[in-house]
Amino acid sequence: MINRRKPEWLKIRLPQNSLSEIGKHRLHTICSSGLCPNRNECWGCGTATFMICGDICTRSCKFCNVTTGRPKPLEPEEPDRIADSVNSLHLKHTVITSVDRDDLADLGASHWVAVIKAVKAKNPDTTMEVLIPDFQGRKDLIHLILEAHPEVVSHNLETVRRLSKSVRSRATYEISLEVIRQIADYGIVAKSGIMLGLGETRDEIIETMDGLLDAGCSVMTVGQYLQPSRANIEVSEYVHPETFAEYQRIGKEKGFKHVESGPLVRSSYHAERHVRID
Numbered sequence: 341m342i343n344r345r346k347p348e349w350l351k352i353r354l355p356q357n358s359l360s361e362i363g364k365h366r367l368h369t370i371c372s373s374g375l376c377p378n379r380n381e382c383w384g385c386g387t388a389t390f391m392i393c394g395d396i397c398t399r400s401c402k403f404c405n406v407t408t409g410r411p412k413p414l415e416p417e418e419p420d421r422i423a424d425s426v427n428s429l430h431l432k433h434t435v436i437t438s439v440d441r442d443d444l445a446d447l448g449a450s451h452w453v454a455v456i457k458a459v460k461a462k463n464p465d466t467t468m469e470v471l472i473p474d475f476q477g478r479k480d481l482i483h484l485i486l487e488a489h490p491e492v493v494s495h496n497l498e499t500v501r502r503l504s505k506s507v508r509s510r511a512t513y514e515i516s517l518e519v520i521r522q523i524a525d526y527g528i529v530a531k532s533g534i535m536l537g538l539g540e541t542r543d544e545i546i547e548t549m550d551g552l553l554d555a556g557c558s559v560m561t562v563g564q565y566l567q568p569s570r571a572n573i574e575v576s577e578y579v580h581p582e583t584f585a586e587y588q589r590i591g592k593e594k595g596f597k598h599v600e601s602g603p604l605v606r607s608s609y610h611a612e613r614h615v616r617i618d
């Protein structure tokens with residue numbers, strides 16, 4: 341029988357400093373709205389993650405707590421707002437992500453480009469990672485993002501091939517690998533992440549690493565899935581920190597330039613380090 345009580349290594353106290361600073365700027369960071377356990381560490385390094393294109397997603401992944409439904413119209417002033425926020429927080433590095441916007445003709449791609457351009461124009465010294473949706477595998481739309489030249493483009497596989505269909509919504513393992521391949525082929529740092537604790541096996545994790553490397557991925561994150569609400573899929577296992585450390589070692593040996601692997605690792609963890617892969 342699976343013991344679903346949280347182990348000690350996942351019981352962390354969330355530090356409260358920095359929150360007032362973020363609150364002052366009325367930022368919509370997923371660091372604070374998602375109660376990320378690493379947010380003080382990231383903010384301490386001058387990094388924060390913003391979610392754009394609203395807070396309602398057209399998809400319904402079983403691990404995700406974002407509301408599913410009909411999103412509101414895009415806010416034309418959002419690009420400038422994000423750029424101003426990055427500027428007033430003096431961020432050295434920023435991560436931008438979004439909900440999926442399958443309701444829009446261009447799936448939100450032109451809005452993404454507007455955000456990247458506005459942030460770069462106002463913050464020429466700030467590096468940027470964009471954690472993008474799959475854009476339904478549309479290469480023309482992904483190309484628009486790449487042409488805006490963020491330093492790192494990430495797209496999460498989320499889980500191993502066998503479990504993809506049952507926990508992700510619409511997205512497929514194969515299309516996600518193609519997204520990664522397109523990013524790497526363009527010459528931008530390609531990054532991806534998976535969660536453990538959904539029922540995957542060691543062999544499947546290794547297969548996933550091999551698939552990502554074959555697609556040209558150079559940065560990988562591996563973290564523990566935590567059930568965000570009762571409506572989400574249950575945790576099938578709390579993976580021990582030593583096992584995470586082993587995956588870090590294996591990933592590095594296989595050829596990833598960076599592997600962040602640990603129970604509390606999220607896709608933005610230590611993101612500022614992933615700009616450089618030499």
Ligand code: SF4
Binds near residue numbers: 399400401405439
């Ligand atoms: S597409 Fe992303 S934001 Fe939407 S439900 Fe899935 S994980 Fe959550």
